[in-house]
Amino acid sequence: MGSVEAARELLREFPVVDGHNDLPWALREQVRYDLDARDIAADQSAHLHTDLGRLRAGGVGAQYWSVYVRSDLPDPVPATLEQIDCVRQLIDRHPDDLRAALTAADLEAARAEGRIASLMGAEGGHSIANSLGTLRGLYALGVRYLTLTHNDNVDWADSATDEPGVGGLSAFGRAVVREMNREGMLVDLSHVAATTMRDALDASLAPVIFSHSSSRAVCDHPRNIPDDVLERLPANGGVAMVTFVPKFVLQAAVDWTAAADDNMREHGFHHLDTTAEAMKVHRAFEERNPRPVATAATVADHLDHMREVAGIDHLGIGGDYDGTAFTPDGLGDVSGYPNLIAELMDRGWSTSDLAKLTWQNSVRVLGAAEDVARDLQATRAPSNATIESLDG
Amino acid sequence: MADLQDDLHTAAEVGPVDELPLAAPFPVEPPAPLSDDPDAEPLERAHALLAAHPVADGYSGLPWALRHLPWYDLELGESAVDTDVPRLRQGHVGALFCSLHLPEGLAADRAVAATLEQLDLVRKVIAAHPEGLRLARTAGQVIDARNCGRAAVLLGPATAAALDDSLGILRVLHSLGLRVLTLAGTSWASEAGLTRFGEEVVREMNRLGVLAELSGASEQTIRRALAASKTPVLCTRSAARALRPHPANLPDDLLAELGAAKGVCMVPLTAEQTGPSVRDVADHLDHVRAVAGTQCVGLSGTYDVGTAHPQDLADTSCYPHLVAELLRRGWTETDLALLTWGNVQRVLRTADVTARAAQQRREPSTAQIAELDG
Numbered sequence: 113m114g115s116v117e118a119a120r121e122l123l124r125e126f127p128v129v130d131g132h133n134d135l136p137w138a139l140r141e142q143v144r145y146d147l148d149a150r151d152i153a154a155d156q157s158a159h160l161h162t163d164l165g166r167l168r169a170g171g172v173g174a175q176y177w178s179v180y181v182r183s184d185l186p187d188p189v190p191a192t193l194e195q196i197d198c199v200r201q202l203i204d205r206h207p208d209d210l211r212a213a214l215t216a217a218d219l220e221a222a223r224a225e226g227r228i229a230s231l232m233g234a235e236g237g238h239s240i241a242n243s244l245g246t247l248r249g250l251y252a253l254g255v256r257y258l259t260l261t262h263n264d265n266v267d268w269a270d271s272a273t274d275e276p277g278v279g280g281l282s283a284f285g286r287a288v289v290r291e292m293n294r295e296g297m298l299v300d301l302s303h304v305a306a307t308t309m310r311d312a313l314d315a316s317l318a319p320v321i322f323s324h325s326s327s328r329a330v331c332d333h334p335r336n337i338p339d340d341v342l343e344r345l346p347a348n349g350g351v352a353m354v355t356f357v358p359k360f361v362l363q364a365a366v367d368w369t370a371a372a373d374d375n376m377r378e379h380g381f382h383h384l385d386t387t388a389e390a391m392k393v394h395r396a397f398e399e400r401n402p403r404p405v406a407t408a409a410t411v412a413d414h415l416d417h418m419r420e421v422a423g424i425d426h427l428g429i430g431g432d433y434d435g436t437a438f439t440p441d442g443l444g445d446v447s448g449y450p451n452l453i454a455e456l457m458d459r460g461w462s463t464s465d466l467a468k469l470t471w472q473n474s475v476r477v478l479g480a481a482e483d484v485a486r487d488l489q490a491t492r493a494p495s496n497a498t499i500e501s502l503d504g
Numbered sequence: 505m506a507d508l509q510d511d512l513h514t515a516a517e518v519g520p521v522d523e524l525p526l527a528a529p530f531p532v533e534p535p536a537p538l539s540d541d542p543d544a545e546p547l548e549r550a551h552a553l554l555a556a557h558p559v560a561d562g563y564s565g566l567p568w569a570l571r572h573l574p575w576y577d578l579e580l581g582e583s584a585v586d587t588d589v590p591r592l593r594q595g596h597v598g599a600l601f602c603s604l605h606l607p608e609g610l611a612a613d614r615a616v617a618a619t620l621e622q623l624d625l626v627r628k629v630i631a632a633h634p635e636g637l638r639l640a641r642t643a644g645q646v647i648d649a650r651n652c653g654r655a656a657v658l659l660g661p662a663t664a665a666a667l668d669d670s671l672g673i674l675r676v677l678h679s680l681g682l683r684v685l686t687l688a689g690t691s692w693a694s695e696a697g698l699t700r701f702g703e704e705v706v707r708e709m710n711r712l713g714v715l716a717e718l719s720g721a722s723e724q725t726i727r728r729a730l731a732a733s734k735t736p737v738l739c740t741r742s743a744a745r746a747l748r749p750h751p752a753n754l755p756d757d758l759l760a761e762l763g764a765a766k767g768v769c770m771v772p773l774t775a776e777q778t779g780p781s782v783r784d785v786a787d788h789l790d791h792v793r794a795v796a797g798t799q800c801v802g803l804s805g806t807y808d809v810g811t812a813h814p815q816d817l818a819d820t821s822c823y824p825h826l827v828a829e830l831l832r833r834g835w836t837e838t839d840l841a842l843l844t845w846g847n848v849q850r851v852l853r854t855a856d857v858t859a860r861a862a863q864q865r866r867e868p869s870t871a872q873i874a875e876l877d878g
Binding site: 144145146147187189190193194196197198200201204241243245246248249250252253493494 | 614616617620621623624625627628632668670672673675676677679680868870872
């Protein structure tokens with residue numbers, strides 16, 4: 113495995129910008145933000161995919177920490193602010209390893225200092241509660257991308273995993289995208305319906321991102337990106353950050369998950385139920401039907417295809433660690449990125465290709481969003497639009 | 505740097521060569537003599553005094569009033585509200601606490617998001633009027649704004665409901681500039697006083713430098729907050745209950761306790777709380793000063809909240825009338841300087857220093873309301 117050593121060498125110079133990590137939500141759920149109980153300066157492999165030692169081993173140079181909150185909360189805004197507070201506390205507690213980052217220049221500064229640039233991304237339009245003022249508030253607090261939806265539709269945008277609602281973006285949804293452009297917040301199209309992806313690409317004046325999505329042509333799952341959307345990335349300038357979640361990237365795992373969910377429903381449980389009885393039913397199913405295993409090669413297949421369609425300048429990485437129960441072999445936690453890079457090296461990806469994938473493309477996109485924001489702020493005042501006035 | 509030095513002593517392009525007073529390059533202006541001149545009209549003296557010691561106005565409802573205006577220009581003058589830049593200048597207002605309080609329905613329903621929107625609105629207003637307004641987070645920034653000829657805008661008071669019972673949200677709102685929080689209307693600051701979580705909120709506010717505001721709080725809450733807070737507190741809208749029985753006005757015993765704790769009682773210029781004339785307001789100021797002390801009295805315009813104001817105090821340009829009345833009553837320049845500006849500055853600065861010290865000693869609190877209040 114000489115290529116893993118070569119991969120580590122490359123990552124020292126061009127570390128990974130990872131688009132999505134759910135550590136804050138894991139800390140909220142497991143220990144209610146008791147950061148001593150899950151001290152990420154120590155080894156947390158018993159509880160988490162993520163700690164500082166493994167981020168370092170994985171060659172991570174910048175992380176978008178997700179300030180995700182569940183979309184079924186009666187008021188998602190307070191919880192989102194608590195998630196932001198959690199990320200800030202993590203940064204304050206580990207100043208030698210983490211550095212708060214708001215701009216592309218901060219990313220480069222963190223790389224030069226050998227610290228992990230820490231950015232924030234909000235996962236789901238529900239976090240702005242149909243309010244552009246709240247959106248600007250999140251930007252002022254340091255949030256640098258908003259995923260337009262999570263697994264459920266919002267009033268102004270359709271999710272990939274919900275029934276069609278407004279058919280993409282509503283008029284207010286387009287106003288949200290424009291206001292994000294004006295602030296310099298990246299438009300994240302993971303989790304959204306293909307119709308929403310297309311509408312957002314039409315509406316956005318800045319490059320978009322997919323913080324954790326793979327290719328639908330390689331594995332037919334609604335969470336992945338169709339080729340016609342990938343084809344538009346060169347003109348838009350955005351990046352698709354490939355995700356590792358087995359049930360999105362491996363067809364056998366997609367089918368297995370569907371069968372497992374059906375099995376749960378047949379036994380009268382919700383498919384996401386994790387109570388003891390539900391898990392017993394689930395384990396019995398798993399004994400009868402071994403879970404298909406994805407590997408780094410599975411992810412590399414996606415990247416090879418996405419590179420064919422979107423081009424090398426429009427790829428990135430978004431592992432979704434601590435946001436998913438299962439991970440591919442070799443990519444079991446945040447220390448695994450070198451295995452993916454090694455796999456790509458074995459497939460003939462050049463150093464400059466890999467530098468774009470891991471670091472340069474994602475840094476470029478954030479900088480481009482800042483440039484667009486500067487231009488727009490010179491010509492446009494903050495929008496006062498409301499969902500009532502635009503969507504009626 | 506070298507360029508600047510080379511240019512320093514060049515002559516003006518037009519006109520005679522400047523005389524350079526080398527001995528004293530920055531001549532000290534003689535102090536304004538007017539306020540010492542007993543023959544000058546009180547109103548003139550009031551203007552001169554306020555020019556040196558501007559007003560720190562404890563409560564402005566401007567954000568909510570602007571929220572529903574389709575268009576406004578505070579720099580040019582805006583007749584739809586009581587506050588704009590020209591009138592702030594006429595009234596010698598040097599600092600303005602912008603209320604983030606919410607109407608009752610919103611406070612119960614979606615207080616956090618609505619408070620974020622209020623903060624966004626104030627930041628937008630400040631950004632749109634850079635010649636007149638400047639956001640200030642600390643006592644030092646208030647002075648900077650004044651030295652630049654801007655009215656300093658301080659964010660708060662906000663409603664306690666805006667925390668949604670979470671210290672994390674308190675920290676996040678503080679990072680957006682929140683400086684004052686009203687301790688009333690929640691489970692942890694109610695008629696029964698502060699709960700254990702409520703006291704933890706006060707400690708975290710001290711650690712951050714967010715001032716506790718107690719107008720409208722229950723007597724028990726006021727007493728607990730005075731005991732718990734390491735920095736002086738504010739009552740941003742309280743007059744003397746001995747003169748006018750309004751629930752937010754303070755009885756003499758509480759005024760005395762507030763004075764002992766070096767807090768500031770900021771008397772509102774509203775007909776409802778103080779009375780219909782300038783003299784009524786001055787009566788309240790006299791009373792509060794007598795009971796709480798000269799260092800514990802301040803002013804609160806309470807403009808743009810939809811209440812009636814005493815005659816001659818209709819908007820933010822009217823402070824000189826009030827100061828003139830106080831001059832007639834024999835308030836000294838020192839007393840007036842503390843009333844309009846000095847007391848609030850002292851409270852802000854004390855809170856800044858306390859916060860810096862506390863941050864050295866203490867980590868952010870992770871206390872949960874469920875743990876402490878059960």
